[in-house]
Amino acid sequence: MSDQISLDALLRPDLRGASPYGAPQLDVPVRLNTNENSYPVPEDVVADITARVAAVAPELNRYPDREFTELRTELAAYLSRTGGVELEPAQLWAGNGSNEVLQHVVLAFGGPGRTALGFTPAYSMHPLISTGVGTTWVDGLRGQGTDAPFDLTVESAVEQVREHQPHVVFLCSPNNPTGTALTLDVVEAVYAAAERAVVVVDEAYAEFARPGTPSALTLLQGRPRLVVTRTMSKAFAFAGGRLGYLAADPALVDALRLVRLPYHLSAPTQAIALAALAHADQMLGTVEAIKEQRDRMVAELADLGFAPVASDANFVLFGGLVDAAATWRDLLDRGVLVRDVGIPHYLRVTAGTPAETDAFLAAAAEVATTATTTATSRATDRSSS
Incomplete structure (x- = not known):
């Protein structure tokens, strides 16, 4: 007996007709x-990567360190050295690209019956990640009340947060695809207005910012609902390595353990990321x-x-x-x-x-x-x- 029900009919209704991400x-x-x-x-970094993968290869019969302790320690050291703020390993989390850590945040704090707000045009994966896990997406807008079409002002951002009462807010600085960065007063105002939301500042391109452009990392202290995400795909020339990470309050990081898949960072992934961090100055x-x-x-x-x-x-x-x-x-x-x-x-x-x-x-x-x-x-x- 042949199947009479199409896969499209079985697909979640909110996903029918949607287009996947991809350039x-x-x-x-x-x-x-x-x-x-x-x-x-660089060739010497390639050599170090090769050596580190060779070192873990004989033990691939065992699961990797699910807490990726050494990697979190080195990520905290890197951000402490470059981000203008001292961070502890307990404040760091990582995944297979920044998209996975963003998904962890939405899985933990979004979901059915909850809303995510972003200010578009911005990174197109933010709504895809949100809707993919059943979170209602709201397109906030840039350029409201200004002649600059891609600016996000304090007044506009706060008004939209108060209107939609989201559970997750996405800010992007520098913003993709416009390249524009936010001032910290926007982040502070959104955080204050979104009293029941996790506020995510996506800083995937932070290393390319012009001198004097601030990082939201400096706002983490005393803000337990604030998340700052980064990636090694861009400035580190490591897109194929698939390593993204975030910094946040240790309690928020601990909540992400509830939604991550078991052993989500393989031993080779951890090894190559550690190699890149060991050569951070050269990679950058x-x-x-x-x-x-x-x-x-x-x-x-x-x-x-x-x-x-x-x-x-x-x-x-x-x-x-x-x-x-x-x-x-x-x-x-x-x-x-x-x-x-x-x-x-x-x-x-x-x-x-x-x-x-x-x-x-x-x-x-x-x-x-x-x-x-x-x-x-x-x-x-x-x-x-």
Whole structure:
């Protein structure tokens, strides 16, 4: 007897018709669409990774340290050294990429009958993670009460928190896909207004922030509902290593143990992450070079007639486009893959190596005359004169 019920009918109703997360993975000369670090892992770090994995390989018949004690100790040491605040291992938690630790937070504090609030446009995984575990997602908005479309003001954020009374609040700083960072007064105000919510500050791109940009790590003391998430995928050039982490009050970290899968960090994952942290200064050695290319793109895109957004991340959102999808295709035809993030008239490009920046800017120059509203306006002015 054949099955008469389709899988779609069995799927949760709230997931029917939804699209999974994913950026195009195309074989093109210049890939600048996923905010990866374009620089390869240094050879001596590769050697250390290989040695550490070899050391744990004979014991892969045993489960790994489920508390990943050594890794949490080294993560706490790294953040204490670079984040402007002293942290203890009990305040650290890690997972297979920052998405997993974000999911742990929503599993523990969200769920059916509860609400998560984020201020969009922001990281598209925040709503996917929330709805994936049955949490109602609310699209808060940026640019309310301001001429800057991607700003989030204290007044707007607090008003939206009070309106929706969420159980989890997502703040993103620097924000993906806009590259804009938050001031700490926004975080403080949201935390105070969201009296019954866990407030998550996603700092995946924090290492790329411009001088003087503060980290929410400095606000953790005395705020037991505050969470700051980080990743090794970006600045550490370790996207394939899949290691994300968070810092929070020890009691909140302890709550995450209730929802994590058993032994969720494998022994090889812990080993390679420890190797990267042991070489942290070297792994972060490309950050300044990437920031230089980012700032170069902001300046030169503006000269070409585009409207780039000043960025604290390793990417640039640029607008002024007549048709973002058409420009995306025109750049791809020239061997350059950028990201269409779904914001009308905008695209996002990752800051890579100088050679990649050269290729992108050359392609952008070729399409600028037809791609930008500035060029179109100039052409209209000429035709009517």
